[in-house]
Amino acid sequence: MARIGFLCLSATGHLNPTMALAKALQDRGHEPVFFNMIDNARKITELGLGFVPYGLTEYPEGTLKLIFEKISKLKGIEGFQYFMERMLVQAQVSFRELPQSITEAKIDALVIDQLFPGGATVAQHLGLLYASLANALAVNHEDGVPPPTLPWGYEETAAAETRNAAGWKQIAQAFTPWRECDNAQRALWDLEPYNDVLEDSFSPFAQIANQPQAFDLPRKNLPESFYYAGPLLHAAARQPLQFPWGQLDGRPLIYASMGTLQNGLDWAFRAIVAACVGLDAQLVLSLGGGVLTSTELGELPANAIVVPYAPQPEILERAALCITHAGLNTALESLTYGVPMVAIPVTNDQPGVAARIRYTQTGEVIALDQLTAEDLREQIVKVLDDPAYRERALQLKRDFASERPLVRACEIIESEVLSKIAASEADMARI
Known part of the structure; x- marks a missing residue:
């Protein structure tokens, strides 16, 4: 059994699937230890997972709330620019503190978020294998x-491939400050420099996707170390939430959420509420714990239930439709329950998630x-009235279930990472 360190971003969309995987590995006898911001200590330790804080100078208690409040109002390029600012600070903190913290915690291997800044550089500096x-x-x-x-759709044409190549080049250029930051530290630690700060940092042994192949665009050039796992969901990794279940009256249920980051766009919430007025359905609108309150949305229609947070899996289990910002976790949870969607992507990877909703024809x-x-109402009615959307969502639900995502992810880590550590230790013992 191994002590496995986890390096992931602090946002809920990254933390929840990582905690689900850690809990599943713990169920198999391993010892997970999270290195994260102090604001996430309670959420992690309440699950019985190990926790080591880092960056207390840059991230004292209460910092995440301030960060999330700022993110909630950003969209598009502004959202990406703020993301990059935060990643550069976090990389410097990682280089300064994580080598000692990981060593003192006697970590055997690491699981590193694809977007965790500096994580692979730290692992290589310490000589640790990682997924x-x-x-x-x-x-x-x-x-x-x-x-x-x-937000581009999938096309098998030379023109589309040229366009995509230009888009990837644009992304690489946008990540230049991150690459330079990483390479400066790599030079200090006598590590080979990165050409591509993302691609070059991924594990050569195991790259695990919190995404099933059935919810992706056709891929032809993924490395042999890449594995689709599927939605990483563990019941214990979700906090119980109160909800006024008695207010549900049996009408078709529309669940709407703009996630826990891009949830400060008050006009978008108002459009969602207005779009559902007069429908023979009930709207459950989750504000995602952001800066908005239900009173700021004005007078609510009789068919709307607005809550700061909603118990998302339990609501989706009853829902006929999900209106979403196209966050990957919400999209995957919707499909886990066979629920079609209307997506309103805001920033980050949400346009790509929306493109996959469109490609799989599980929503609009x-x-x-x-x-x-008006336009939102039109799309809501379109998806609700056409049973084909629901049928395709239910097919993906069946595909997801057959994959056993958490079991598969754990087995990959054990066979492709931990087994190599055990083999190396055995070789050393024979010398």
């Missing part, structure tokens, strides 16, 4: 598919800058 975990859409470069930050997509209550 990469794609909590967001996998960002493995392939000219046959568009980058996940761009509205660009944020084109969102109106």
Whole structure:
């Protein structure tokens, strides 16, 4: 059995699937230890998982709330720029503190978020084997598919491939400050420099996607170490939430959430509420714990239930439709319960998730800058009235279930990472 360190971003969309995987590995006898911000200590330790804080100078208690409040109001390029600012700070903190913390915790191997800054450099400096975990859409470069930050659909044409290649080049240029930051530290530690700060940092042994192959665009050039696992969901990794279940009246249920990051766009929430007025359905709107309150949305229609947070799996189990910002976890949870979607992507990899919703024909997509209550209502009615959307979502539900995502992810880590450590130790013992 191994002590496995986990390096992941602090946002809920990254933390929840990582905690689910850690809990599953713990169930198999391993000892997971998270290295994360102090604001996530309670969430992690309540699951019985190990926790070591880092970056207390840059990230004292209460910092995450301030970061999330700022993110909640950003979209598009502004959202990406703020993401890059935060990643550069976090990389410096990682280089300064994680080598000592990981060594003192006697970690045998690491699981590193694909987007955790500096994680692979730290692992290589310490001589530790690691698995990469794609909590967001996998960002493995392939000219046959568009980058996940761009809203382009999939096309098998030379023109599309040229367009995609230009998009990937644009992404690489945007990540230049991150690459330079990493390479400066790699030079200090006598490590080979990165050409591509993302691609070159991924594990050569195991790259695990919190995404099933059935919910991806056709890929042809993934490395042999890449594995689709599927939605990493563990019941113990979700906090119980109160909900007024008695207010549900049996009408078709529309669940709407803009996630826990991009949830400060008040006009988008108002458009969602207005779009559902008069429908023979009930709306459950989760505000995602952001800066907005239900009173700021004005007078609510009788068919709307607005809550700060909703118990998402339990609501989706009853839902006929999900209106989503196209966060990967919400999209995958919707399909886990066979629920079609109307997606309103905001930033980061959400345009790519929306492109996969469109490609799998499990929902419709509205660009944020084109969102109106009228257009949203039209898409809601379209998806609800056409049973084909539901049938395709139910097919993906069946595909997901057959994959056994958590079991598969654990087996990959054990066979492709931990077994190599055991073999190396055995060789050393024979010398």
